[in-house]
Amino acid sequence: MITEKMRAAAKELLEKGEVETVIGWEKGTFWYNSTPAFISKPEQADRLVFDEFCANNLAKYLLDYRNADGKIAVFVKGCDARAVNRLLQDNQVKREKVYLIGIPCPGMKEAPKTGAAQDTASLPLLAKCQSCATPNPVIYDQLLGDPVPAREVPNRFAGVEALEAKGADEKYERWGKLFSECIRCYACRNVCPACNCRECAFDANGLNWLGKQNNLQENQMFNITRAMHVAGRCIECGECERVCPMGLPLMDINRKIIKDLNELFGSYDAGLNLEDRPPLGHYKLDDPEKFM
Amino acid sequence: MSLNTEALPKSQEVTASPEAAPQPWEPRIVGFACNWCTYAGADLAGLSRLQYPPSIRLIRVPCSGRVNPQFVIRAFQRGADGVLVAGCHPGDCHYSTGNYFTRRRFLLMQRLLEYMGMDPRRFQARWISGSEGPKFQQVVTQMTEDIKALGPNRKMRDVE
Secondary structure (H helix, E strand, O other): OHHHHHHHHHHHHHHOOOOOEEEEEEEOOOOOOEEEEEEOOHHHHHHEOOOOOOOOOOHHHHHHHOOOOOOEEEEEOHHHHHHHHHHHHOOOOOHHHEEEEEOOOOOOEOOOOOOOOOOHHHOOEOHHHHOOOOOOOOOOOEEOOOOOOOOOOOOOOHHHHHHHOOOHHHHHHHHHHHHHHOOOOOHHHHHOOOOOOOOOOOOOHHHOOOOOOOOHHHHHHHHHHHHHHOOOOOOOOOHHHHHOOOOOOHHHHHHHHHHHHHHHHOOOOOOOOOOOOOHHHOOOOOOOOOOO | OOOOOOOOOOOOOOOOOOOOOOOOOOOOEEEEEEOOOHHHHHHHHHHOOOOOOOOEEEEEEOOHHHOOHHHHHHHHHOOOOEEEEEEOOOOOOOOOOHHHHHHHHHHHHHHHHHHOOOOHHHEEEEEOOOOOHHHHHHHHHHHHHHHHHHOOOOOOOOOO
16 A cells, blocks of 8 residues: 555654655545645654545645755655656756655546545546656655556647637637636646746736736736746646636646647657756757748 | 827727728737847838838837747737737847747747637747848838738737
């Protein structure tokens, strides 16, 4: 059982004083909630769990410990490990300040529609896990359990291609309808491991990039800017879409950008390899020249 | 970044062609011109008495790499019918590499805006050097014609 191994690993690290805090998951209010847990004493380690509902990407919490004295241990699934790579690449955290405990991820399940207890095996996989190509952590100090076989992934750009084929007005209307639902809670930004600016453009009052009204135009400004800001750095963890209270298909925008970047500047998967540089962070002399 | 929004045409149909428009309509194009090349090119066009449509409003920026995607969206929000980002030819950037980043960024953004339903002809980038007055004239004329054919922009716009 991964849970027992997790607890043992966390306990050992904390008892030896190798790390200051361990970030993992614990059971939340309901049986289908597993929420992030922050463990700093060995006796608390028994709170940790790993089950079908540990969907939260824990890497982002490392930013809260940027100024910690000691090391921080964090449990990483495949997508979380890519997020850690993202933060390392952005120089947001130092590799020697984090201890990564990898967990091969069988895929997370959707919370049931009703709270009644039921067999978790019958629940569908989360949308973000259905198209996941990296269930195994790509970076870790210690791996719990055996790597899981890579899942068969459908063409992740199929949705984008279908949308691209539509007419301009139809596309505008579709996005307009979706963006007017956006309540600008910024959950997508807060959860995103690529959104790690110390001061976000949307929080900077003086700049007035974004008004206070909640109307279509401001929402468009927010959503397009958010997409452009994470362009080339999105690791496709799908957290933005999962946490969106309005259920907006944000990955359709992120995937469109990833698809274009791959077509224009060569194939690139953010967070897979620390050595690969994000496509908008460098250039080549022979980049496609459409503008002249 | 504030554009004069008072003199904008009122309640025109998106589909209105220039002939059918109730009053002669001129597009408004916001041009972000790099200080070192395009701005000088525009200056040369003026000095050489080259005629080009008065539809473009130039905003001088230190480098085409200074142009933030938000500038473009804000221009459309505040009533621009088209946006042009213009800078030095690749290899000629005053800051060595700025326009190479511009090239990547706006190629991507143009495709994203198209995906969101904007016509890509409304958002263009061009390389115009300080000695290319005639090219500046030709780019502005061409873009004005394209946008006249498309009609006023109603998308992403928050002013009437």
